[in-house]
Amino acid sequence: MLNVGVVTLFPEMFRAVTEHGVTGRAVDAGRLAIQCWNPRDYTQDRHRNVDDSPYGGGPGMVMQVAPVRAAIAAARAALPGAPVIYLSPQGRRLDQAGVETLAPAARLILLAGRYEGIDERLIELEVDAEWSIGDYVLSGGELPAMVMIDALARRQPGVVGDAGSVDADSFATGLLDYPHYTRPESIDGRTVPEVLLSGDHERIRRWRLKQALGRTWQRRPELIDRSRLSAEEQALLDEFLREQE
Numbered sequence: 001m002l003n004v005g006v007v008t009l010f011p012e013m014f015r016a017v018t019e020h021g022v023t024g025r026a027v028d029a030g031r032l033a034i035q036c037w038n039p040r041d042y043t044q045d046r047h048r049n050v051d052d053s054p055y056g057g058g059p060g061m062v063m064q065v066a067p068v069r070a071a072i073a074a075a076r077a078a079l080p081g082a083p084v085i086y087l088s089p090q091g092r093r094l095d096q097a098g099v100e101t102l103a104p105a106a107r108l109i110l111l112a113g114r115y116e117g118i119d120e121r122l123i124e125l126e127v128d129a130e131w132s133i134g135d136y137v138l139s140g141g142e143l144p145a146m147v148m149i150d151a152l153a154r155r156q157p158g159v160v161g162d163a164g165s166v167d168a169d170s171f172a173t174g175l176l177d178y179p180h181y182t183r184p185e186s187i188d189g190r191t192v193p194e195v196l197l198s199g200d201h202e203r204i205r206r207w208r209l210k211q212a213l214g215r216t217w218q219r220r221p222e223l224i225d226r227s228r229l230s231a232e233e234q235a236l237l238d239e240f241l242r243e244q245e
């Protein structure tokens with residue numbers, strides 16, 4: 001059971017993961033819980049202000065400490081011991097290995113920033129880890145939080161139907177995915193590779209591994225350390241590359 005507390009000004013956004021697909025079913029099955037805490041509910045002023053002008057000037061506004069800190073405190077009360085993760089461009093780059101390190105956590109609190117960011121003292125006082133989903137700037141931390149929730153939910157037992165499919169997930173193998181096909185057998189004259197119609201499961205396994213290795217070598221060679229490939233993998237990659245010549 002993965003229990004996630006999210007501190008966000010836009011709780012409605014998280015219906016994207018709680019009401020749809022694999023993550024929506026995980027919520028229904030009680031394998032995933034997402035509860036949002038809105039800093040605006042912890043403001044003391046009539047205008048429910050959560051931002052203010054930046055010291056030192058410059059464009060935009062900065063999220064104030066007090067309302068965010070109070071929302072985090074409420075989340076901590078509901079999720080004792082949960083680490084607080086801040087999604088930001090300054091964070092550690094999230095990859096599948098990073099997902100694996102986070103997956104064992106039963107409880108997490110995710111902090112989604114808006115405006116130009118959050119007062120640095122909030123990060124010093126409350127944040128345990130900063131993570132980034134990639135080197136690009138978004139309008140808020142909500143989509144990165146949902147990316148992390150989805151990736152972590154898939155690692156929870158029973159969330160993804162066929163457990164095998166998670167292990168075979170590309171990146172779970174450290175490789176890109178092999179090509180997938182389904183009916184009809186021919187589309188605009190393009191047919192399905194006959195090996196996939198052969199029923200020969202060993203041949204199909206080898207073909208898929210060859211495709212994964214070849215595509216990874218061609219598109220993301222840095223993901224492959226040839227010295228760590230098995231003899232079979234080396235042979236399949238060579239065969240793929242020969243066929244490409």
Ligand SMILES: NC(=O)c1ccc(NCc2ccccc2N2CCOCC2)nc1
Pocket residue numbers: 087088089112113114115116117118131132133134135136137138139140141144
């Ligand atoms: N790569 C990521 O994981 C990622 C995460 C969040 C994010 N944005 C929210 C945010 C969070 C923290 C600091 C600044 C900001 N931004 C607020 C809007 O202005 C730009 C800076 N963007 C990209």
